[in-house]
Amino acid sequence: MNFDLTEDQIALRDGIRTLCAGRFGMERVRAGFDRSMFDELSETGVFSLRSDGFTWSDASIAFQELGRALVPGPLVWSHLAHGTVEGIITGVERPSDGTLSMVEHLAMADTIVVIDPGGVSSIPRAALDRSVALDWPLDPLTPIHRVEALPDAEPIGDAAIAEQWATGGAVLTAAYQVGMAEACVAAATAYSLERRQFDRPIGSFQAVKHILADMAVRAEIARAAADAAAVTLDDPEIGDITRAAAGARLLASEAALKNAKASMQVHGGMGFTWEVDVHLYLKRAWVLNTVFGTPTTHADALAATVAANAR
């Protein structure tokens, strides 16, 4: 039992953090996802990590860093599909209640993968050419296409793969959200030290300090949950993966959203501007709550597995 990052994992974390700071600064991030960004990310190995012999825990550490930097793109889908489908991959879980799907980053993608309970299938982008992009997507860095009806798709994985992708997607999304939540703590703390009112830094006021402390606690607890879920994916005998993944998503979704809003509050009027990055974190937090399960579906899944195992 050692639930601390190994030296290799610390090196991985620091390496990706340095890389993101150097190559994917906010100016580039704000320009949006494109093929050159995908190629550079591919070179770093964030998509191929597990095919290269790394674990879900390692991938989770990498995705925490991508989330911290708010690197845009269909990153989780491209990671999940690596080794099965080549190129830029986006995807969607087939909606159970209708035919309309919302597909992110469709225009940049080579292939769209679809997760059904029974299996995973793929659709070439050309087959979705008639779908319509939202004019002004809520998150400007996550373009969305409305797909009225998903065409026939070619099967590429069975039900077990579908389950693995759905769970792995939830766990990596949780990791990304944890990175976002931590970035919000850092940004709001830095601003509270720099911004002065009443002749002192606003971070000295308890009314502000306590918001920041709650943000830090929320992020740290969510990180413990996200790491535990990734470790459980690597070593399923140690616990109930449904419970671990759902718990991680519940807490990470909440941390990303609440920390973005709290960061906005600490930033005051500046937080309401386009110039300051806070709104980008908040908008991404809302968008991420709609993929790989919602807080509601994860709460239901967690409650169901606890009830099923109740003594």
Next chain:
Amino acid sequence: MDLRYSDADEVFRAELRSWLARSLAELPSAPSRDDWPARVHYDTDWQRRLFDAGYAGINWPKAYGGRDASPSEQLVFHEETTRAKAPYVGVNFVGTLHAGPTLVAEGSEAQKSAHLPKILRGDQVWCQCFSEPDAGSDLAGLTTRAVRDGDHYVVTGRKTWCSFGHVGEFGELLVRTDPDAPKHRGITWLILPMDLPGIEVRPIETLLGSSEFCEVFLDEVRVPVVNRVGEENDGWRVTNVTLSFERGTAFVSEMVDALRLAEELAPSVHDVAERRELAHVIAELDALWSLTKRNVSQAGRTGVPGPGAMMLKLGYSEARDRLGELSMRVLERGIFDVHDERVEERLRTLSLPIAAGTSQIQRNIIGERLLGLPKEQRWA
């Protein structure tokens, strides 16, 4: 990063589990909450059984009767004692989780050998004498005065919220030895024998209708200088050692217990909104337990717990409040009896955001020590 217990841990778990099954079967039934002589007997008897079996002072050095268990064995110990519903530490709380660990870290050899083995054997009950009527959140503002007179300190003042004050044989006592120094630099940590002349103890009746807390009045009590832990006027540093145990490890077993209560509540929760609320609380308690494992792992590697240790108490207080409120909503009115475990727990845990540093003080500490924020300007 892993969460897998080693084969050695699993052997330890199996031995502990079978010992618990045997020992708990032999245990007399727990006494009434208000029968203090019986509670002292029951709790110290359980401590003695743990000691005889080699499970007392699970993380204490062997030299003082502890087990010196590995960090992961400590986690197994918490999991198994909770699962088996073994008695809580009870009147041994201050000795085993507060004063004892402080003596391990800061006490002289004579102090360690005089107290530590007895605490572990259940032969010595301790109480806490930290807070004062005018020194709560501002603990360092305490005014209980100790004046040196030869080989003694003469102590006069008033302490409150003294856990187990009416049953403790020794107290961990904070006094002011230098009234002219800045307030954090004039404090000394003393071992107070509770049978000295000049000590009066009055129980405080809490909202539970009974109490483990007391007021302690000290009137020219002569405490030997050899009872000082650490240097004179260095007591605030020693106090922070004590508080780090109090906030970092002292409530780990009740946190695991909260997870058991949350799981046991599941079959009583039928409403879909309440079920989702319970799921959220369970996710939080699971995560806090994972964070505890992380802290223990980091402490094993670096000697100090990670930053998460400073966050545990705040996170746990909040999650536990949500669990308590949920149980009050979903349980039948028929169980609204303070002797029902869940009702008693709801009432008892109201103290969590207040005791051992309020949640507001915890937020100040996190903000200032972890995030590096400046202190609020003081009133002149």
